[in-house]
Every structure is written in structure tokens, then in C-alpha cells.
Amino acid sequence: METSAVEEQVLQLVTFSLKGEEYAVDILSVQEINRITEITKVPKSPHYVEGVINLRGRVMPAINLRKKFGFEEKAIDETSRVIIIDKEGITSGLIVDSVSEVLRIPSNIVEPPPITSEMNCKYIKGIAKLENKLIILIDIDNLMEKTLHL
Amino acid sequence: MPDEMEEIISEFITEAVESLDKIEPLFVELEQKGQDQDMLNDIFRSMHTIKGAAGFLGFQPIVDLAHSAENIMKKLRDGEIPLNKQLMDALLKSVDMLRSLLEQLKEKGSVEEDVSLLVKELETALSASILVENNVEDAPSSAKSVMPAEQETKTSDLAENSTPVTAGEKHEHSRISAEEPKKTPETVQTTESAIKQAQTSSDAALQSKEVESGQKTKETALNLRVDVSRIDKVMDLTGEVVLIRNRLLNISTSYQQKYGRDRYTETLMETVSFFNRVTSDLQVAVMKMRMQPIKKVFTKFQRLVRDISASVNKEVELQIFGEGTEVDKSVIEHIGDPMTHILRNSIDHGLETTDERIAKGKPPKGRVVINTYQKGNQIIIEVTDDGKGIDIDKLKKKAVEKGLLTEDETLSMSDEAATNIIFMPGFSTMETATELSGRGVGMDVVKTNISLLNGYIDILTQKDTGTTFKICIPLTLAIIQALMVEDSGTRYAIPLTPIEETLKVSKQEIDNITGQDVIVIRDRVCPVFELSSLLGTDFNGKVESDSKYLIVFSTGDKRFCVTVDRLLGQEEIVIKTLDGMDTAASYVMGATITGEGKVVLILDVTGISRNYLDIVKV
Known part of the structure; x- marks a missing residue:
């Protein structure tokens, strides 16, 4: 998972968009990507927990990434997707504006995040510089708490 | 290689524990019935198997202990010494020790315990018994016991020759085959016929043994030991199939409504309905895979009752019915503790002392009966004693003394409600605390444990006739009965167990006392909460109306009401845990998925x- 890994290493990423910018998560932590079905609100939960969803009989929390990052809210629409993240057997969903593609990039084009005092920085693992765009790599381990305290 | 070894060891542990589980009740039975060759043989063989396997794996302490116990069993079996209490105690102690050694082995992978003390104790018990036996050499008892013992050895020798006793082989068949020789001690006087009979019976025994062992081999091949996690996985997947089935049913119904008697719709409907049936069968089959006979828990109770009754100096006979009743694995895991507490309570508090019983004209020996049966979707376990019954006035008095209730409260209490006092935390009626019970812990734990299993417990008691504890638990923990309600536009499920009743009340009936809503239900004041304000959901779509639906809950000794917008009805729901979420603060214990x-x-x-009633005192 180190970003400053050996040169030859290739990263496989799932990229998605959020407020017009491209983000990515490591494909190994992604179980699947789904359209958003009905979400059940959980009382007294943090504002960024949209509620719980049903994934083929499993009930899991769905986190609205826009809310988690403090961006302006956007109603869930046709392009909205939920990325199911599997972290040590515990699954949860990330709600994003849309999912773009699966990308293979050499790990040496990833640079560490700019050091700012911004809180969201701890959720960012690095920035990949591609020819025509920048992709922000999400640090899933920091983003997903082991247990979500409601 | 290490993996393989680990597997062998864990197999050994499982088998050894199973053997111990099996022989422990035999010990107790043996003590009651006296010398019984079949049982002695069973125990001897189990010990021998454990010793052999432990020796092969190099667990010396287990070998030493099993060897000493086996020695005693051998002498007992061969009739060289009679059974006495000292021997029995030493043997039972060695069973306990073996258990703890196996436990240790399971946790740490090795055993280092020093067993020499217990080995010595076993040897002392043995030599003491031999001494006693030699002193009474001329007594008729010794002559009696030697004769049949010889014949018995012959039988078992024959038997052992014909079928090698292996670790995998169990002992049920030998019990059946040896039934006949048991008769021999009675017929010892008439020598001629006795010998003839013994011969025929040992022939018969040999024959039946062969038949039995043949069947047995087939049976073992039909059993498969499977990791529980695999079964759980199948169960999860089945749950998913069930949900897909429900959705398919919904979809196909809408198709039918839209296209009517179309040929393709008809085929779809047919297929879906077939799928529906198969899924239901699959669900039942998977559930059965997790079911085990409740006997697994009950086997230790004979021993437990023996120990308890000895320590309180009461004679007690335990009868168990319906131990073949099958329950979910999780029930097996959780029912042991509450049952132990109830048995202790029945023997310690329920049954009178022998003198009291004689004075009352009851049989001197107390009786405790465990009866288990299935009723609909529930498993009922009844523990009945024929003791003095619960003294309700004494209970009330004690509760007032302890400050658990006020005098007024006890006066208005029904007898049924009063019996439940024993489940209050911090309650105990015994004048002095005994070693076993009387410290005021126990019965409240019973209630908690049983409600963890989504079950409930009732007490039926009659003075001088006895008391029955009736435990009702759902067949499986994954499915519960729930009341579906709607509030602020959202549906919720509420487990049926803590619900006392539901009422429709008008707004005027709810009073407000110092900021807390209350309602008077049959002369009792109950705090009232709105579900929407409990959950903090009052902002969206609150329905304003003059009448409300009120759900009356009772948890432990607390009673309170919650209002909801609508009652939708009772449903059987499948509980899904919310993995990765700590929902304790949001008053959510899990979720379920509807047909849609x-x-x-x-x-x-x-x-x-817990959160609201500690603050509000009504």
C-alpha cells in the first residue's frame, strides 16, 4: 500500500467523480459498484451516514462522500453510484456522483498529498498526475473507521 | 505438517470431550444403580481410548490420569472391588481434571499440569477399596460378584476379538449386546441352568454385536463433521435466495397484472411458484443443519444435580424427558447457564430437607423433572420440582425489606406478578447464603439470558406441591416475532417479547406531570414517550391526529409506553446484524429486509x- 513503492509496480484503481473532480480507490478494496436502491435512514446517526442499504440480504451503512468531505449536497440521481468497500470482511457503501473507469497506472506517478492543514487531508493518500488530469487517491483505511459509531 | 498435526490434535480433543460427556452421566447412573457391567465396560473403554490417543500424541499428564482411572475401572469391572463413594468421588474428580487438561490443550496446544496429586488420590482410593474388600473375603457379596464377572469378561473378550475397538467406534452397541448377561447374577444359584443361559446369552451377545457393529460402520460413514462457519455461509446464502425469491414473486405478480393470461407470463408464474416451493424447502433443510438435540446440554445435569444435592444434604432424583428435542446451535450454547441456575434454585430453595418431606408425608427423595418439547415455532423447557412451592407472602415481605418494592406496591400485586420478584436483581430469600445460591445473584441472570435468546420465562407454583419454571424460546434465533409499526413515515420492527399490550388512546387521556407525559392504565401510572422524539425523527412528516397508538412495554420491573403513528401488524422477521456499525446509541438492535x-x-x-427510565422516576 506504500505509495513510494518500487518503480515497476502498477496500481489498479477505480475512479469516480465528486463535485467535478476525479477521485480513485484501490480496486482491491472494492467489492462491487451498484446503482443506488432504497436507503433506510438510521436515527441519531452522523449527518454523512445516508442510512443503511440492502445488498443481497446484507445490511450495510452507506456513507455520502460529499457530506463526509463537507462539500455541498447533491440529490441522488441517475448517475449516482454506491461503491461497496470491503475492509477486512466488513462491508460498507460509498455514495459518489458517478463512477468513471478502471485505471492502471504505474505507482511512480503518484505524489504525496500537498501538506495543508485541511482536515480532509488524512483521507488522501496521494495524487496521480496523468497527462491531462489529476486523480486524487483516497486512503480507504483512514476513511473507513473500523466500526462506525452512530 | 504442523497443520496436519493440529488437525489430529483438535480431532482428539473433540473426541475425548465427547467421550467424557458420555461417561459422566454413566458415573452418576452407576452410583444410583450400583454395579452394572455394561456401564463399567463403557466407561473403561472410553478411558482406554482417551489414554491410547493421548499416549500416541504424547500428552503425558492425560495418559497418567486416564491410566489411573482406567485401573480402577478395570478392577471394578472385573468385580475385584465394589464401588464406593470415595472411589466415585476420585473418579469424577479425574473426569473434571481431564476436562480442564483438554481445555488447556485446546487453548495453549500443550499440557503441563501436574497431575501426580490426583493420580495419588486415585491410587489411595483404589488401595483402600482393595483393603476393605479383602477384609470381607468371606462375605457372600464377594462370591456373588466374582462369578458373573468371570462370565462377563469372557463375553467381552469374545466381543473384543471379533471387533477391534477403535477410537472412532462408539459404545452403544455393546450396551445393547450386553443386556442379556446382566441377568446372570440373579440366576447364579441354579448353576446348571445359569451356565447354559450365560452361554446362550453370550452367543446372542456376540451375534447381536456383529450385526450392530455392521450397522455402525455404515452409520459412521453417513456422518460428516463440518465446520460451523461453512454451514453459516450456506445459511446466509439461503437467506439471500429467500430475498430474491420474494422479489421475483413481486415482479411476476406485477407482470401477471399487466399482461394477464399471456403464454410467457403463465410459464413465468409457474416457474416462480416452483422456485418458491423449493426455496421454502431449502430454508427448512438449512435450518435443520444447525439443529442439535438438546441432550448435548442436559448430559451434564445428572452430575450437577448429584453435586448440588450432596452439598445441601438433600436426596434428589433428576428425571429428563424429551432430550431428543432439537434446537438451534446458538440455543445449545446459551441455555446451559440459565438452566444450571434454575436447577440450583429448585434443589436449594424449592425442595424441602428430607426430614421436612417425611413430616409432610412426601416421599423422602425429592424429584426434579426436566421436560422439553416443541410447540409450534417454540421450544418449551419445563423444570418442575415437587418441593414446597414459592411462598408469595414471604417474597413480598423480603422485597419490601430489601427496598426493592414499597409495601403499597406489594399489596396491589397479583400473585403472578409477585412470583416474578425472584427475578429482580439483588433479591434472595434464603436466610443465610449457601455455597450455591442465596447471594442474590442468579435468577436475574436467568431472565436476562433467556431474553437474550428472545425467549421468556414463566413460573407456576403451588404451595407444598411444587414449582415449575417454564422457559419458552423461539426455535431459531435468526427469526423473531415482531410488531411492525410506522412512525414519521418510516417503518420499524419491534420484537414482540417485551410488548405487554397495544392500545388506541385519545390525546386527552395523556397527562403531563412536570414535563413528562404519563398515562393511567388500569390504575397504574406509566410514562409515555413519542417514538419520533426518542429517535430524533420528528422533523419529517409527522402525522397529527387526535388518537394515538400506544405500545405498552415491560422490561424487567419497568413499564413504559411509546406512541407510534400506525400499527401495521405482526410479522415473522429475519434478523440481520449491522456489521461495522455501533448502533447502541440509536436504539437499533438490527435490521430486517422486507419482501420488497x-x-x-x-x-x-x-x-x-435503560436510557430513559433511569432518569424518569414515576
Whole structure:
């Protein structure tokens, strides 16, 4: 998972968009990507927990990434997707504006995040510089708490 | 290689524990019935098997202990010494020790315990018994016991020759085959016929043994030991199939409504309905895979009752019925503790002392009966004693003394409610605390444990006739009965167990005392909460109306009401845990999925009562 890994290493990423910018998560932590079905609100939960969803009989929390990052809210629409993240057997969903593609990039084009005092920085693992765009790599381990305290 | 070894060791542990589970009740039975060759043989063989396997694996302490116990069993079996209490105690102690050694082995992978003390104790018990036996050499008892013992050895020798006794082989067949020789001691006087009979019976025994062992081999091949996690996986997947089935049913119904008697729709409907049936069967089959006979828990009770009754100096006979009743694995895991507490309570508090019983004209020996049966979707376990019954006035008095209730409260209490006092935390009626019970812990634990299993417990008691504890638990923990309600536009499920009743009340009936809503139900004041304000959901779509639906809960000794917008009815729901979420603060204990695939939260009533009722004192 180190970003400053050996040169030859290739990263496989799932990229998605959020407020017009491209983000990515490591494909190994992604179980699947789904359209958003009905979400059940959980009382007294943090504002960024949209509620719980049903994934083929499993009930899991769905986190609205826009809310988690403090961006302006956007109603869930046709392009909205939920990325199911599997972290040590515990699954949860990330709600994003849309999912773009699966990308293979050499790990040496990833640079560490700019050091700012911004809180969201701890959720960012690095920035990949591609020819025509920048992709922000999400640090899933920091983003997903082991247990979500409601 | 290390993996393989680990597997062998864990196999050994499982088998050894199973053997111990099996012989422990035999010990107790042996003590009651006296010398019984079949049982002695069973125990001897189990010990021998454990010793052999432990020796092969190099667990010396286990070998030493099993060897000493086996020595005693051998002498007992061969009739060289009679059974006495000292021997029995030493043997039972060695069973306990073996258990703890196996436990140690399981946890640490090795055993280092020093067993020499216990080995010595076993040897002392043995030599003491031999001494006693030699002193009474001329006594008729010794002559009696030697004769049949010889014949018995012959039988078992024959038997052992014909079928090698291996670790995998169990002992049921030998019990059946040896039934006949048991008769021999009675017929010893008439020598001629006795010998003839013994011969025929040992022939018969040999024959039946062969037949039995043949069947047995087939049987073992039909059993498969499977990792529980694999079964759970199948169960999870089945749950998913069930949900897909429900959705398919919904979809196909809408198709039928739209296209009517179209040929393709008809085929679809037919297929879906077949799928429906198969899924239901699959669900039942998977559930059965997790079911085990409750006997697994009950085997240790004979021993337990023996120990308890000895320590309180009461003679007690335990009868168990319906131990073949099958329950879910999780029930097996959780029912042991509450049952132990109830048995202790029945023997310690329920049954009178032998003198008291004689004075009352009852049989001197007390009786405790465990009866288990299935009723609908529930398993009922009844523990009945024929003791003095619960003294309700004494209970009330004690509760007032302890400050658990006020005098007024006890006066208005029904007898049924009063019997439940024993489940109050911090309650105990015994004048002095005994070693076993009387410290005021126990019965409240019983209630908690049983409600963890989504079950409930009732007490039926009659003075001088006895008391029955009736435990009702659902067949499986994954499915519960729930009341579906709607509030602020959201559906919720509430477990049926803590619900006392539901009422429709008008707004005027709810009073407000110092900021807390209350309602008077049959002369009792109950605090009232709105579900929407409990959950903090009052902002969206609150329905304003003059009448409200009121759900009356009772958890432990607390009673409170919650209002909801609508009652939707009772349903059987499948509990899904919320992995990775700590929902204790949101009063949610889990979720369930409806036929339409929608997630409905299950409310945690105990959590609500814990959080709100400690603050509100009504």
C-alpha cells in the first residue's frame, strides 16, 4: 500500500467523480459498484451516514462522500453510484456522483498529498498526475473507521 | 505438517470431550444403580481410548490420569472391588481434571499440569477399596460378584476379538449386546441352568454385536463433521435466495397484472411458484443443519444435580424427558447457564430437607423433572420440582425489606406478578447464603439470558406441591416475532417479547406531570414517550391526529409506553446484524429486509428503557 513503492509496480484503481473532480480507490478494496436502491435512514446517526442499504440480504451503512468531505449536497440521481468497500470482511457503501473507469497506472506517478492543514487531508493518500488530469487517491483505511459509531 | 498435526490434535480433543460427556452421566447412573457391567465396560473403554490417543500424541499428564482411572475401572469391572463413594468421588474428580487438561490443550496446544496429586488420590482410593474388600473375603457379596464377572469378561473378550475397538467406534452397541448377561447374577444359584443361559446369552451377545457393529460402520460413514462457519455461509446464502425469491414473486405478480393470461407470463408464474416451493424447502433443510438435540446440554445435569444435592444434604432424583428435542446451535450454547441456575434454585430453595418431606408425608427423595418439547415455532423447557412451592407472602415481605418494592406496591400485586420478584436483581430469600445460591445473584441472570435468546420465562407454583419454571424460546434465533409499526413515515420492527399490550388512546387521556407525559392504565401510572422524539425523527412528516397508538412495554420491573403513528401488524422477521456499525446509541438492535427488499430497522427496547427510565422516576 506504500505509495513510494518500487518503480515497476502498477496500481489498479477505480475512479469516480465528486463535485467535478476525479477521485480513485484501490480496486482491491472494492467489492462491487451498484446503482443506488432504497436507503433506510438510521436515527441519531452522523449527518454523512445516508442510512443503511440492502445488498443481497446484507445490511450495510452507506456513507455520502460529499457530506463526509463537507462539500455541498447533491440529490441522488441517475448517475449516482454506491461503491461497496470491503475492509477486512466488513462491508460498507460509498455514495459518489458517478463512477468513471478502471485505471492502471504505474505507482511512480503518484505524489504525496500537498501538506495543508485541511482536515480532509488524512483521507488522501496521494495524487496521480496523468497527462491531462489529476486523480486524487483516497486512503480507504483512514476513511473507513473500523466500526462506525452512530 | 504442523497443520496436519493440529488437525489430529483438535480431532482428539473433540473426541475425548465427547467421550467424557458420555461417561459422566454413566458415573452418576452407576452410583444410583450400583454395579452394572455394561456401564463399567463403557466407561473403561472410553478411558482406554482417551489414554491410547493421548499416549500416541504424547500428552503425558492425560495418559497418567486416564491410566489411573482406567485401573480402577478395570478392577471394578472385573468385580475385584465394589464401588464406593470415595472411589466415585476420585473418579469424577479425574473426569473434571481431564476436562480442564483438554481445555488447556485446546487453548495453549500443550499440557503441563501436574497431575501426580490426583493420580495419588486415585491410587489411595483404589488401595483402600482393595483393603476393605479383602477384609470381607468371606462375605457372600464377594462370591456373588466374582462369578458373573468371570462370565462377563469372557463375553467381552469374545466381543473384543471379533471387533477391534477403535477410537472412532462408539459404545452403544455393546450396551445393547450386553443386556442379556446382566441377568446372570440373579440366576447364579441354579448353576446348571445359569451356565447354559450365560452361554446362550453370550452367543446372542456376540451375534447381536456383529450385526450392530455392521450397522455402525455404515452409520459412521453417513456422518460428516463440518465446520460451523461453512454451514453459516450456506445459511446466509439461503437467506439471500429467500430475498430474491420474494422479489421475483413481486415482479411476476406485477407482470401477471399487466399482461394477464399471456403464454410467457403463465410459464413465468409457474416457474416462480416452483422456485418458491423449493426455496421454502431449502430454508427448512438449512435450518435443520444447525439443529442439535438438546441432550448435548442436559448430559451434564445428572452430575450437577448429584453435586448440588450432596452439598445441601438433600436426596434428589433428576428425571429428563424429551432430550431428543432439537434446537438451534446458538440455543445449545446459551441455555446451559440459565438452566444450571434454575436447577440450583429448585434443589436449594424449592425442595424441602428430607426430614421436612417425611413430616409432610412426601416421599423422602425429592424429584426434579426436566421436560422439553416443541410447540409450534417454540421450544418449551419445563423444570418442575415437587418441593414446597414459592411462598408469595414471604417474597413480598423480603422485597419490601430489601427496598426493592414499597409495601403499597406489594399489596396491589397479583400473585403472578409477585412470583416474578425472584427475578429482580439483588433479591434472595434464603436466610443465610449457601455455597450455591442465596447471594442474590442468579435468577436475574436467568431472565436476562433467556431474553437474550428472545425467549421468556414463566413460573407456576403451588404451595407444598411444587414449582415449575417454564422457559419458552423461539426455535431459531435468526427469526423473531415482531410488531411492525410506522412512525414519521418510516417503518420499524419491534420484537414482540417485551410488548405487554397495544392500545388506541385519545390525546386527552395523556397527562403531563412536570414535563413528562404519563398515562393511567388500569390504575397504574406509566410514562409515555413519542417514538419520533426518542429517535430524533420528528422533523419529517409527522402525522397529527387526535388518537394515538400506544405500545405498552415491560422490561424487567419497568413499564413504559411509546406512541407510534400506525400499527401495521405482526410479522415473522429475519434478523440481520449491522456489521461495522455501533448502533447502541440509536436504539437499533438490527435490521430486517422486507419482501420488497427494503431495509427495516429493529428497535432495541431494552436500550430505550435503560436510557430513559433511569432518569424518569414515576
